[in-house]
Amino acid sequence: MPRSLFDKVWDAHVVEELPGGNALVFMDLVVAHEITTPPGAIAIEKEFGDKLYDPQRIVAMIDHVAPAKDSATALQAQTVRTWAKRQAIRFHDIGDNGICHVIVPERGYVTPGMTACCGDSHTCTLGAFGAFALGIGTTAQAGAMLAGCLILQRPKVMRVEVTGELQGDATAKDLALTVIATIGFRGGTGYVLEYTGSAIRALTMEQRMTLCNMAIEAGATTGIIAADATTAAYLAATPGAPTGWTGETADDDAEYAATVTIDGSAVGPMVSWGTNPGECSPIGGTVAADAPAESLAYMDLRPGQAMRSIEVDQAFIGSCTNARITDLRAAADVLRGRHVSVPTIITPGSQAVRRQAEREGLHDVFQDAGALWTHSSCGPCLGMSMGVLAPGMRCVSSSNRNFPGRMGDGGRVHLAAPVVVAASAILGRLASPSELPPRTEAGAPDDGVAQGAAAREVVPA
Amino acid sequence: MIVEGTVLSIPRANIDTDQIIPARHLTRIDASGMGEHCFEGLPGGAELLASKPGAAILVTGENFGCGSSREHAAWALKDRGFRAVIAPSFARIFLENAYTNALVPVILPQATVDALASAERIEIDVESQTLRADGGQPIAFELDALRKHFVLGGGFLAYLNAKIPEIRTWEAAR
Ligand code: SF4
Numbered sequence: 001m002p003r004s005l006f007d008k009v010w011d012a013h014v015v016e017e018l019p020g021g022n023a024l025v026f027m028d029l030v031v032a033h034e035i036t037t038p039p040g041a042i043a044i045e046k047e048f049g050d051k052l053y054d055p056q057r058i059v060a061m062i063d064h065v066a067p068a069k070d071s072a073t074a075l076q077a078q079t080v081r082t083w084a085k086r087q088a089i090r091f092h093d094i095g096d097n098g099i100c101h102v103i104v105p106e107r108g109y110v111t112p113g114m115t116a117c118c119g120d121s122h123t124c125t126l127g128a129f130g131a132f133a134l135g136i137g138t139t140a141q142a143g144a145m146l147a148g149c150l151i152l153q154r155p156k157v158m159r160v161e162v163t164g165e166l167q168g169d170a171t172a173k174d175l176a177l178t179v180i181a182t183i184g185f186r187g188g189t190g191y192v193l194e195y196t197g198s199a200i201r202a203l204t205m206e207q208r209m210t211l212c213n214m215a216i217e218a219g220a221t222t223g224i225i226a227a228d229a230t231t232a233a234y235l236a237a238t239p240g241a242p243t244g245w246t247g248e249t250a251d252d253d254a255e256y257a258a259t260v261t262i263d264g265s266a267v268g269p270m271v272s273w274g275t276n277p278g279e280c281s282p283i284g285g286t287v288a289a290d291a292p293a294e295s296l297a298y299m300d301l302r303p304g305q306a307m308r309s310i311e312v313d314q315a316f317i318g319s320c321t322n323a324r325i326t327d328l329r330a331a332a333d334v335l336r337g338r339h340v341s342v343p344t345i346i347t348p349g350s351q352a353v354r355r356q357a358e359r360e361g362l363h364d365v366f367q368d369a370g371a372l373w374t375h376s377s378c379g380p381c382l383g384m385s386m387g388v389l390a391p392g393m394r395c396v397s398s399s400n401r402n403f404p405g406r407m408g409d410g411g412r413v414h415l416a417a418p419v420v421v422a423a424s425a426i427l428g429r430l431a432s433p434s435e436l437p438p439r440t441e442a443g444a445p446d447d448g449v450a451q452g453a454a455a456r457e458v459v460p461a
Numbered sequence: 462m463i464v465e466g467t468v469l470s471i472p473r474a475n476i477d478t479d480q481i482i483p484a485r486h487l488t489r490i491d492a493s494g495m496g497e498h499c500f501e502g503l504p505g506g507a508e509l510l511a512s513k514p515g516a517a518i519l520v521t522g523e524n525f526g527c528g529s530s531r532e533h534a535a536w537a538l539k540d541r542g543f544r545a546v547i548a549p550s551f552a553r554i555f556l557e558n559a560y561t562n563a564l565v566p567v568i569l570p571q572a573t574v575d576a577l578a579s580a581e582r583i584e585i586d587v588e589s590q591t592l593r594a595d596g597g598q599p600i601a602f603e604l605d606a607l608r609k610h611f612v613l614g615g616g617f618l619a620y621l622n623a624k625i626p627e628i629r630t631w632e633a634a635r
Contacts, residue, residue: 015631016624020606024624026632036531038490048622072488079490121530121554137532137558138492139617147621148628151607153553185475186524189553219527221553276475276527294473298504382484382529403479403528405502 002251004157005226006192009132009248013115015149025152027144029109029116031100032060032089036119038079040142045083052087053148059109060084061092063099066377069385098350098376101125101320105209106352108240112227112247117144122320122400124215124222128208129231130247132192134222155221156257158183158191162199164265169432171330172207173322173398173417175199175262176214177270177280183260185278188220191258194250195225199264205234206326213321214400217277226250269432271307272402272415274299279402283307283420283432298404299412300392307430310414312396314389315340315371315425316407317418318347319381319399325356327398327418332362334422335369337439341428344371345387347379371425383408396424462587462613464544464565466517468594470578471509476521477528478555480506482537484529495533496540510541518583519546520574526555535562545585547592549574560608561617567592567602587612 003011015024032041037060044050052058060080068074077094084091092103101122104110112130117123119141126133136150144150160179166172179193193215195208203211208225215223227247235242272280273287274295281288287296287305296303301310317323317331328348346366348354354376357363366373380387381399383406389395391410398421402413414430423431480502482495489495500506510516519538525548526534535558538546545565559566565587569577577583580594587609591599604612611617 015628018607020608022605022607024628026628026635035487039492039532042490043618047618053625053628070488076488076490119530119532121528135530135554137530137535137554137561139532139561140557143618143621146618147625148632149621149624151621153605186527186550186552189524189550216528219524219552276477294504382479384484384487388485401477401479401528403477403502404504405483406479409483409485409502 002253002255004159004194004254004256005130005248005250006132006157006194006224007254009113009115010154012113013132018151021153022151023154024149026115026149027117028057028114030058030141030144031104031116031118031120031123032058032080032141033063033100033118033120034076034080035064036138036141038076040119040138040145041079041083043142044146048146052145055087055089057148058145059090059104061100061103062094062097064378064382065385066097067094096351098352099320099323099378101213102324102349102353105129105205106238106350108235108238108242111235111242111245112231113245117141117150121216122213124220125209125213125320127212127215127222127224128205130225130227132222132224135216155192156190158188158193158258158260159256160193160195161197161259161261162195162264163197163261164263165199165202166267167265169269169419169434170267171417171419172203172210174270175264175267176211177272177277177415178262178267180214180218180278181280182262183218185217185276186219188215188218191220193218193220193223194256195223196250197264200225201228204326205230206324209324210321214277217400269417269420271420271430273301273307275402275404277400277402277415280415281307283430309429311394311429312342312414312424313393314342314387314395315344315421316380316387316395316397316399317421318345318349318379320349321400322398322418323347323349323353325353328353328357328362329360331418331422332365334419334433334436335371335426336365338369338426338436339440340370340425342425344425345374345380346371347374347386348376350376380407382406383411396421396430463584464587465582465584466544467513467515468518468520468577468580468583469509469513469516470520472522472578474522475524475527476503478526478531478534479528481526481534482531487531487533492536493540495537496542499537499541515542517542517544519543520578521546521548523549523571525551527552530554532558532562535559535564539564547574547577560605560611563612565612569600569602573600
């Protein structure tokens with residue numbers, strides 16, 4: 001029977017069919033971070049003699065709060081640190097830290113056709129490599145560390161074909177938001193989104209990761225993209241430079257439980273206005289006329305309000321969605337020779353990304369523009385540290401969740417691509433790069449005060 | 462196994478795990494102490510909880526528990542005294558976490574959920590997969606045949622632990 005890409009990866013990892021339509025699915029890689037791993041690691045230590053199925057199949061890191069912000073988060077980090085050392089688990093400590101979904105690909109830990117899980121919903125990011133990768137709870141992760149397997153219901157497969165190619169200012173983030181708006185915030189529940197089509201083939205690995213990262217925001221188990229020459233070139237350049245993998249592809253006549261087609265050439269910059277990622281509009285559009293009252297009340301917006309009229313108090317470029325080197329380059333291209341008008345935080349996805357950005361001088365571009373350039377952490381993406389919002393504060397963010405309170409109690413989040421965040425940071429309202437006034441003199445000394453592009457001397461671009 | 466108690470209805474769709482327990486409280490290395498922060502991220506959450514002190518059965522909207530994978534959401538609900546959640550649908554990860562933590566996830570059609578929202582007490586018989594609202598007619602629901610075993614007290618990790626020899630054999634032959 002012809003099979004989808006997902007079917008092939010799944011079938012190759014089923015150890016046993018279990019009652020209730022469940023399967024025992026082997027996990028080639030378990031990713032562990034400090035927020036969700038400790039209770040599971042402690043349970044294994046107490047109840048199962050600290051026995052792991054295979055420590056070499058685990059990679060651990062400190063990512064969410066790096067470094068610790070208080071004694072409680074320090075204890076979480078220290079728990080993972082001592083556990084990783086005791087078990088001889090590959091470990092990325094402070095200094096070599098990064099967001100797990102950034103570290104795992106950039107080090108070459110993920111390969112096409114593998115399975116991977118982590119106590120973190122955005123593990124779907126790794127689907128960009130043709131892997132079956134998914135987020136799970138702490139206990140399920142503990143099970144995968146103890147026994148090498150997850151118990152899963154076989155998901156259905158939705159073929160998401162993106163035709164044409166992304167044009168102009170459109171980015172993978174805009175495509176991700178378009179997919180969610182198209183199939184609905186919970187439209188992917190019970191499915192794996194198998195992305196295909198000319199627009200997907202044309203994406204870089206970083207863009208594919210951004211797209212797959214947000215599969216969970218449509219409720220999907222994960223996203224998956226067949227490996228190709230782009231994948232091979234990316235992996236060959238990683239420190240791990242993994243070899244020996246063969247990328248599966250879907251059979252031509254594979255059948256899918258659902259199929260969606262999106263015109264990639266028609267995608268433009270998208271920004272969320274509501275309290276889930278499906279509630280979004282084109283930057284040139286308006287807040288939906290039929291927007292739910294609860295979303296509008298929380299966001300303090302009106303139906304039909306122009307997206308460009310929405311003023312922001314803070315801008316954040318970071319997170320596992322959009323803080324890789326290509327994202328930072330794109331943001332720097334917008335910020336170069338310009339100045340932000342609201343507090344702007346730029347947080348690289350990993351320390352390796354940070355160092356690469358600094359080799360390219362991007363840190364100077366950001367700081368000349370008046371932005372705060374930080375070390376790597378999840379930071380304000382989940383409202384834990386490094387830029388948490390106050391009630392009522394409005395932040396345009398390159399992250400992936402705009403849920404009530406996500407970035408801080410009462411905080412309001414507008415999701416967008418890094419270039420839109422950068423443009424919005426400059427104008428102080430939701431904006432796309434095409435709206436920006438000419439740049440200030442290149443390399444003009446920075447006065448260290450964010451005062452807005454309009455207040456600075458401008459010369460023709 | 463009978464799970465019963467008073468009902469708290471929160472008729473909203475898409476209540477995500479950040480609303481059930483905000484990330485600022487994910488700073489422990491064990492599963493305890495989450496209950497006091499339950500629904501702290503839900504607009505109006507404190508008032509809703511205060512309106513039904515001691516509620517054990519949550520009746521809510523579609524896609525409950527979406528978003529972050531944090532099992533802390535199931536821990537917070539359990540620690541707050543909830544024993545079951547009745548909704549038209551759940552997000553996958555929350556559903557898995559509910560089962561492993563014996564927080565009974567009951568999926569019923571929206572119209573049935575709407576009718577249950579006004580119940581005072583609900584009694585759930587997990588074994589027979591039926592529930593009664595205020596002593597009324599039994600309503601049947603589905604449970605995952607394997608995961609039901611985890612709700613009834615079979616340990617999730619113990620189950621997997623017993624599978625290890627078989628898994629090693631599979632891996633060696635792969
Ligand atoms: S960056 Fe945000 S979404 Fe990504 S892993 Fe960290 S907290 Fe989760």
